[in-house]
Amino acid sequence: MARYENGKAPLSDLIKVGDQQYLPAGTCARWREMQRLAWEKYRVWLVITPGWNGYRPLDIQVQYREELGIWAAVPGTSSHGLTFNGRDCAAIDVYNWRDLAPGNESLAWARFVALCRLVGFTVDFVTPRELWHIGDFDPFTVPAFAAITINPSTTAMPAQSKEDDMPINFRRESTGVSYTMIPGYGITAHANLHGFRLTAFGNTGAWPAAPIADALSTDQRIAAGERQFNDDNLRWWLALMDFAWVAEDLNGRLPKPSEYRYADRLQKIYDAAKA
16 A cells, blocks of 8 residues: 555655655665766766656646646656555656767667666656656665665775865856866856966966967867866766755856855855854
């Protein structure tokens, strides 16, 4: 017997993984492991399709059915509602699975299926067929690979490299704007190429090639040590580097020229000081 009626699980029983995106504990653990594997093997950070495309409450099922027709299940029967055919089931729509092999959908699908099977997701189980739609038929059981406890008293941290706090240049590909990050401290935007070239020289010991028409090519930027990110990978990397609050809203929180953005722990101190 299913734990909840379809679409009637309280959000407080689930884990919020994004805006309008909630998953039960077991599914969340499988999803995080799948994201990790996809990144390690293919350098692709898988993301859930924006909207209620993890757990889907009943009122949202009604709304989606009205908007999408047969591409959304009859309300009260959706696998997104935490039950499917009388069984517990959590579902996720994966937005960018084709990025696992750009330009080769059959290879991307094969990789996607393999990743799903490794962590316990089921593919290709609804009609009409939805390649992006995956299901977890044991959503409330946290898998063994996620049940790892770290004892800080017996786990040594790696020695910090002298390069860990070196400035890092990075560029948001969707806007073409470049930034400099001081790890653990803050981010600035480049009002012009001057800051970029100074940081590149400090990191590489060589000046980047002189720009043409006040712009550097992508190859020149990469050669000078500037990291290039699409938005999905940028969100992941910023969160990893302790800028999760910036990652939550790239358009609103990445700094503009003359602005500065602190790392999470410093921003909390800054906000507390203003309160």
